[in-house]
Amino acid sequence: MPANLVVGAQWGDEGKAKVIDVLSKDTDIIVRYQGGANAGHTVVVKGKKYVFHLIPSGIIYDNKICVIGNGVVLDPTYFLEEVASIEKEGFDVRGKTFISDSAHLLLPFHKMIDASIEDGSDSETKIGTTKKGIGICYADKMMRTGLRVGDLLFPETARNKLKTIIQNKNREMDILYGLPGLNEAEVWDQLMTFYDLWKNRIINTSFYLNEELKEGKRVLLEGAQGTGLDVDFGTYPYVTSSNPTTGGALIGSGVGYHFLKKVIGISKAYITRVGEGPFPTELFGDEGSRLRELGGEYGATTGRPRRCGWFDVEMLKHAIRVNGMNAVALTKIDVLSDYESIPVAIGYELDGKKINYFPSQGLERVKPIYKEFPGWKSDITGINDFKKLPKNCQDYINVLRELIGVPVHMISTGPDRDHTIILAG
Ligand code: GDP
Ligand code: IMO
Ligand code: MG
Numbered sequence: 429m430p431a432n433l434v435v436g437a438q439w440g441d442e443g444k445a446k447v448i449d450v451l452s453k454d455t456d457i458i459v460r461y462q463g464g465a466n467a468g469h470t471v472v473v474k475g476k477k478y479v480f481h482l483i484p485s486g487i488i489y490d491n492k493i494c495v496i497g498n499g500v501v502l503d504p505t506y507f508l509e510e511v512a513s514i515e516k517e518g519f520d521v522r523g524k525t526f527i528s529d530s531a532h533l534l535l536p537f538h539k540m541i542d543a544s545i546e547d548g549s550d551s552e553t554k555i556g557t558t559k560k561g562i563g564i565c566y567a568d569k570m571m572r573t574g575l576r577v578g579d580l581l582f583p584e585t586a587r588n589k590l591k592t593i594i595q596n597k598n599r600e601m602d603i604l605y606g607l608p609g610l611n612e613a614e615v616w617d618q619l620m621t622f623y624d625l626w627k628n629r630i631i632n633t634s635f636y637l638n639e640e641l642k643e644g645k646r647v648l649l650e651g652a653q654g655t656g657l658d659v660d661f662g663t664y665p666y667v668t669s670s671n672p673t674t675g676g677a678l679i680g681s682g683v684g685y686h687f688l689k690k691v692i693g694i695s696k697a698y699i700t701r702v703g704e705g706p707f708p709t710e711l712f713g714d715e716g717s718r719l720r721e722l723g724g725e726y727g728a729t730t731g732r733p734r735r736c737g738w739f740d741v742e743m744l745k746h747a748i749r750v751n752g753m754n755a756v757a758l759t760k761i762d763v764l765s766d767y768e769s770i771p772v773a774i775g776y777e778l779d780g781k782k783i784n785y786f787p788s789q790g791l792e793r794v795k796p797i798y799k800e801f802p803g804w805k806s807d808i809t810g811i812n813d814f815k816k817l818p819k820n821c822q823d824y825i826n827v828l829r830e831l832i833g834v835p836v837h838m839i840s841t842g843p844d845r846d847h848t849i850i851l852a853g
Pocket of ligand 1: 436440441442443444445446467468469470471472723728759760761762763840841842843844
């Protein structure tokens with residue numbers, strides 16, 4: 429049976445979790461494949477809101493398995509807190525979740541260094557990270573000096589590795605950042621608290637997932653962040669330190685590429701971004717605030733106000749290309765209901781010349797070419813039949829569909845699971 433993939437087409441917060449929640453109904457296993465607690469994934473069911481950071485967004489279904497893949501950087505202390513808060517709501521987490529033995533452990537010094545670099549940066553060098561230690565942990569992974577979840581299965585070796593890591597990190601923190609050193613025994617105790625509770629759920633998730641797929645199970649791969657934040661295809665250096673895109677989904681889950689069927693790009697009907705970096709269609713001042721308030725655009729992880737702007741066709745086409753997206757889910761269309769007329773960036777000019785791609789250099793110099801579309805000026809929240817949408821709203825969606833050249837499979841008209849129009853299987 430197939431694996432389907434949900435991937436962000438913009439700079440994150442596109443409403444991925446809402447779509448994952450809807451699709452989870454017809455799925456057996458939901459897999460987070462990259463990122464860490466920098467993600468904030470919101471699901472709303474019958475008015476009740478849940479926000480997930482590390483745990484896959486399918487966890488509130490009773491009979492689904494959730495997997496934290498090898499591509500995730502797992503902060504064990506944060507993870508235990510998140511599990512506790514979900515279990516307090518009455519959901520079983522441990523009985524339904526497996527963790528990859530190859531996922532990297534995100535330790536306290538990763539967060540301390542991330543925060544220290546961010547706080548010490550000036551406006552030229554600031555990335556605006558979530559300060560969750562993500563970039564520093566992935567750097568250690570690439571340096572081959574990281575500790576992995578599976579190392580804990582051999583406590584004596586793991587403790588020796590940790591000793592060396594803490595010795596080196598304490599020197600680095602002192603010399604480069606003027607930060608206090610960490611007590612290795614305390615870090616070890618935190619790891620053991622996690623290990624004691626989760627040791628039976630640590631497995632080779634790539635083996636597990638491919639076996640389950642062969643048996644006919646349906647797998648849904650859950651991306652965090654989005655294409656604009658991809659370390660290769662995003663707006664480097666204003667990106668996260670992983671690959672949210674399709675290549676990253678295969679690497680971060682170990683699912684064989686031949687199982688992959690649908691690659692569903694999630695796109696808001698406008699765009700938001702948190703943190704620094706270029707954003708061609710950004711709205712400033714009152715215009716930006718208006719869209720922010722209409723969309724409730726405040727970060728699910730850090731609470732920061734999100735920068736807001738108009739829909740950008742070139743950006744979505746870039747995401748479609750690098751991910752091989754064969755379906756799009758359009759979210760938050762209800763947020764535009766207040767507008768008399770809705771601008772869409774249908775093309776780009778760079779240094780006075782028209783270009784037909786999303787450039788990897790010079791995006792800050794790009795001038796969007798806008799076309800205005802008539803608004804519909806009526807509340808469409810919760811409509812779940814395309815034919816019931818106002819004519820102008822249907823036209824707007826049809827035009828976007830033509831401009832991007834990929835079928836729109838789902839339209840989201842509100843935050844709730846039920847506020848959804850399904851257009852195709
Ligand atoms: P994710 O990180 O991509 O999962 O998205 P977030 O959860 O960070 O942000 C999306 C926000 O929009 C959340 O507050 C969702 O509840 C909300 N949301 C999702 N879809 C819709 C929609 O169609 N309309 C409205 N009004 N809100 C939505
Ligand atoms: P979800 O999964 C939006 C942004 C940060 C910053 C940059 C690097 O909810 O869509 P990091 O802490 O990853 O090193 O920060 O990436 N960022 C996100 N923006 N949604 C997210 O996740 C994000 N995760 C990271 O704001 O600009
Ligand atoms: Mg989010």
